[in-house]
Amino acid sequence: MEALIFEKPYTLVLKEIQKPKIEKNEICLKMKAAAICGTDLRVYKGEKTKGIRKPSIIGHEFSGEVAEVGDKIIDFKIGDRVGVAPVISCGKCYCCLNDLENICINRMAIGYEFDGAFAEYIKIPSVAIESGNVFKLSDKVSFEEAALLEPLSCCINGHNKCKIKIKTDVLIIGAGPIGLMHLQLAKISGARVFTSEPNSKRRKIAESLGADILIDPQKEDLSKIIMENTNNQGVDVVIMVIGIDRMLNDLLTLIKKGGILNLFAGFQKESVSNIDPNLIHYNEINIIGSSAMKLRNYITAIKLIEENKINLKSLITDVYSLSEYEKAFSKALKNESIKIVFQD
Ligand SMILES: [Zn+2]
Ligand SMILES: [Zn+2]
Helix, strand or coil: EEEEEEEEEEEEEEECCCCCCCCCEEEEEEEEECCCCHHHHHHCCCCCCCCCCCCCCEEEEEEEEEEEEECCCCCCCCCCCCEEEEEEECCCHHHCCCCCHHHHCCCHHHHHHHCCCCEEEEECCHHHCCCCCEEEEECCCCHHHHCCCCCCHHHHHHHCCCCCCCCCCEEECCCCCCCHHHHHHHHHHCCEEEEEEHHHHHHHHHHHCCCCEEEECCCCCCHHHHHHHHHCCCEEEECCCCCCCCHHHHHHHHHCEEEEEEEECCCCCCCCCCCCHHHHHHHHCCECCCCCHHHHHHHHHHHHCCCCCCCCCHEEEEEEEEHHHHHHHHHHHHCCCCCCEEEE
């Protein structure tokens, strides 16, 4: 089969390799759609190394069709359409036992410790099947949408921690795929959404998806706009979907007393941020983080797509075959697209 092999930073090679052999408790999927994630780009650039083997096949946002099942598999049959939650938690550690399976100490993931989806076929390890990470899809969910269920699930996890209700004022910093998912989730909850994004194409998509107030932070005064529109009180919630540490203190000044700052994006290794602690103390601001997803978030994500509540299709701006990987990655690195998907 064809597989895109990550050999070392900045080196991906399309190779003909053996199709994975499955054990009796495993299944093999024909890849139908696999999206390039920001994390894949960080792996490609050598910025993310944890859990990354060299050489290996990366890609963790995917869907497929069951092509082969092991003798002991009863829940799946050849031809089933499935989406896979890539992160496998252990179920036993402190985090797993305290409703924090998303940040399981012993977590493993397809696309990291296990070979991922940038290939014609993907082996799903037994531990993923036993943990319930493989979900059958109805015809209401396309393979392309299913490839984005994982990032949407991560957003649902982050969204749930922000306590967004009707008329909550939410500011989203960044309107890439993740920002645009957060935007839609906040709108479903009844929020008024401010979106700050320098790229005009992305602002346009944010507008079409319901953003109430759009800000170009390079040309406009973000702070002034927020204060003018909130009676000088600031917004209830800020969600940072880009990891720029030097922005933290400015963002703290835009939050209403008792509000929430959610650090949703990962920051560069060894980032340190200078913040005025009195902004937190006197205003009782809650700084929270959110990382990865829980399986129940994946189930919610499927329902939202089935019920047409979230538009993922408009986030898919480019579709390529695996053989066009050079074009796909160079486009992804230029940040010109929203979501790039490889298709079978
Ligand atoms: Zn991802
Ligand atoms: Zn665990």
